[in-house]
Amino acid sequence: MKRNKPSIKERLQELFFNQARVGLVIGTAEGDLLEFMNPYFAAMHGYTVQELTGRPFADVLAPEYRAQLPAITEYIYQTGYYSYESKHIRKDGSIFPVLVTAYIVYDEENKAKYRVVNVVDLTELKRKEHKIQRLYNQASTLARTALTINAALDLDEVLETICFEVSTSLKASCVTIRLLDAKRQNYRLYYSYGKDPQFFTPSIPAALFERYFGGAEQVTVIEDMAAIEDPAFQKVFGHLNLKSLIGIKLYNGKEVSGAILLFRFGEEWPVTEEERMLMQGLAAQASLAIRNAQLYMEIKNNKQKLHQLHQQVVQTLEEERRRISWELHDELGQALTAIKIKLELVADTIYRNCLCRAELGKIITLVDDVVTMTRHIAYDLRPAALEAVGLIPALRNYCRTYTQRVGIPVIFTSSRDELPAISEAASITLYRVLQEGLTNAAKHSQATQIEVLLQTDAEFVSLIVQDNGSGPGPSELPPETGGGIGLLGMGERLSALGGTLKTKFLPGQGFTLTAQVPWEGRR
Helix, strand or coil: CCCCCCCHHHHHHHHHHHHCCCEEEEEECCCCECCEECHHHHHHCCCCHHHHCCCEHHHHECHHHHHHHHHHHHHHHHHCEEEEEEEEECCCCCEEEEEEEEEEEECCCCCEEEEEEEEEECHHHHHHHHHHHHHHHHHHHHHHHHHHHCCCCCHHHHHHHHHHHHHHHHCCCEEEEEEEECCCCEEEEEEEECCCHHHCCCEEEHHHHHHHHCCCCCEEEECCHHHCCCHHHHHHHHHHCCCCEEEEEEEECCEEEEEEEEECCCCCCCCCHHHHHHHHHHHHHHHHHHHHHHHHHHHHHHHHHHHHHHHHHHHHHHHHHHHHHHHHHHHHHHHHHHHHHHHHHHHHHCCCCHHHHHHHHHHHHHHHHHHHHHHHHHHHHCCHHHHHCCHHHHHHHHHHHHHHHHCCCEEEEECCCCCCCECHHHHHHHHHHHHHHHHHHHHHCCCCCEEEEEEECCCEEEEEEEECCCCCCCCCCCCCCCCCHHHHHHHHHHHHCCCEEEEEEECCCEEEEEEEEEHHHEC
16 A cells, blocks of 8 residues: 655654754653654663663653652643653763653543653753852852951951951862062961961062962962972972962062962862852952051051151150240249349439339339249240149149139139049140140130030040130131141140040030040050
């Protein structure tokens, strides 16, 4: 009997079935055998079509999934459709992920006739998913590490955090950080994590470092440490008994500034591409954090030097004031007193010439005023009471004499009768703050009353000067400094002692100046 020639539709269906790039299996609705399949399905599992035909479907399932097959088959038969992820096994025993979509084909009487199974190999998709997940994890690690590393500015704390994060992220047994000493041309050990610093060589010559870790690549992997016979290299690293060593260069701009060296004890470390990318990201964060910490340290050291220089200037200024004060009091004061006495003697002898006597009286009065003024200047330059009786009596006495000279009532109050001995610098600084505060009140605020309060707590000695005036004008109290030149100088002096100077003005309530010196200023 002559067979009918297949139609174009049938030929296309056959072509599609045989050339499809997904696995296709067609069998009876309730069957569990591989009855009819396309070549791609067989090749996917490492077989030919002939090798698989007639075998149970369970043969291509991973062992751990075979027990589920009867329930899945029943579910497909009852519902007509099911799509799920599973794992299949190849002829060589390798396991691979698949997406299985099965559905029932019904006849004209709506009876289940065939079961069609579509199988897609997910190996490449899963590989990409895993890669994306790894990249996401790396990005998350770098973001978290950046926040952690840059949270501190102290160099030791930054180095400790870097070592911890690198060790945790890359599962390294030990991490060391070496920074370039350009002057000595070596890489000095600054921090180690996972092993005591004494276990390592303190410094690596720059030439040796460049020989093995130089070049354009930021990450250098020495996979076989035993293969390096260089005595200089073995002197530095031989005692560590390592199989692999990884060096990650740190940069300051385009220049190498240091390196992170890491390893796993007793293990070879074949670095993956993902690990290399993570190392580069961590190194970029570490380089920035270390540079910020070094800049902070430089600023801190420079600030400390400025404080020391300022203290030296202030000390020199106070010594010069003391010398001038003594000279005014002891020499000029005595000379003026001697002149006054002689003028009085002359006035007593010229009793007949009343006109001359009157003129001499004016001169004697003028000399008296100059003597008084000299004593005030000498006292302002260096109050003897500060050294003789202490800070509280000296402040009280200055407020009293200021009231007499200027005419503005100054009320002094202290929270205690005596202060524990504090440093001379702290005492004279608080005294100068009082002078500056009273001078500003008299010159700029049109105050009619001033209150001065000295109080203490567990941390500070505080001097508060408050007036009821209109406050200083903008030129005397620029916002960027919080005070004029005098107050700015007082602020610098207090800052050098670890103290602060604060100003506050409220219309109708006057101007308040608060100086605080910590008790660390004690002798």
